[in-house]
Amino acid sequence: MAPRNRTSSRRPLWVIVLIAFVCAIVTGAYLYKPQHYTGCYLSNSCGSQPPLEPVRVYTDDEIAARAVMRDLVLSQPVQSKNPKIAFMFLTPSSLPFEKLWEKFFMGHEDRYTIYVHASREKTVHASPIFAGRDIRSEKVVWGTVTMIDAERRLLANALQDADNQHFVLLSESCVPLHNFDYVYSYLMETNIxxxxxxDDPGPHGAGRYSEHMLPEIIKRDWRKGAQWFTVKRQHAVLILVDTLYYGKFKRYCKVHIS
Incomplete structure (x- = not known):
């Protein structure tokens, strides 16, 4: 009987010790909150936050451009009972794959328009589908702003038709990989x-950047991309009405090879 009494008498003591231990941990955690140390070996200013980038004041031209662009993007696009895709061909001369494109377009005459910008030679069309589709063209030199000028010229002509809701810029070497119905449905059903x-660090990428493009164009935002695109109507209008950024590129976007 004696050992049994000693065991039962110790239980309250263990409970008290356990409760005291838990209380000590909770109290210590409350009184001595953990410190958040930064990697001091990476910086001379241990524990300091990186300075915030100052807010840039927009120029008058930039404010005007942003206002126009915002309204164009937020506005409802022109509604058409017969929406079409504008296929814009930027080519030096005749199109080598006209017969292939003819098969692509055949039977869908009410759902597409074609515009051809031939920069070097007068085109000789192998397909009647392309007859009478040439627009007034100027000489185009690869890697220069003349490529953008030709693109804007094509967009200006294509935007004259209110039924054109999507705009596709193509080169003479482009060929269709799917049938017309697939392409039409895919582009018309998307809203982007x-x-x-x-990012291209080479001379034809980041090497074209110039500090003269500041403050509107910052180097960390600089990117390169192939010219060929597909855009919705409101974005086509944005490209055409922009003079601020286009002007910067026209004056300063050059290849700088040391």
């Missing part, structure tokens, strides 16, 4: 545009 963008 498709452009190319990637």
């Amino acid at each position: 545009s498709f452009v190319d963008s990637f």
Whole structure:
């Protein structure tokens, strides 16, 4: 009987010790909150936050451009009872794959328009579908602003038709990979545009950047991309009405090779 009494008499003591231990941990955690140390070996200013980038004041031209762009993006696009896709061909001369494109377009005459910008030679069309589709063209030199000028010229002509709701810029070497119905449904059912963008540190990428483009164009935002795109109508209008950023690129976007 004696051992049994000693065991039962110790239980309250263990409970008290356990409660005291838990209370001590909770009290210590409350009184001595953990410190958040930064990697001092990476910086001379141990524990300091990196300075915030100052807010840039927009120029008058930039404020005007942003206001126009915002309203264009937020506004409802022109509604059409017969929406079409504008296929815009930027080519030096005749199109080598006209017969292939003819098969692509055949039977869908009410759902597409074609515009051809031939920069070097007068085109000789192998397909009647392309007859009379040429617009007034100027000479285009690869890697220069003349490529953008030709693109804007094509967009200006294509935007004259209110039924054109999507705009596709193509080169003479482009060929269709799917049938017309697939392409039409895919582009018309999406509400986004498709452009190319990637970081290129070389002379034809980041090497074209100039500090003269500041403050509107910052180097960390600089990207390169293939010219070919598909854009919705409101974005096509944005490209055409922009003079601020276009002017910066026209004056300063050059290849700088040391």
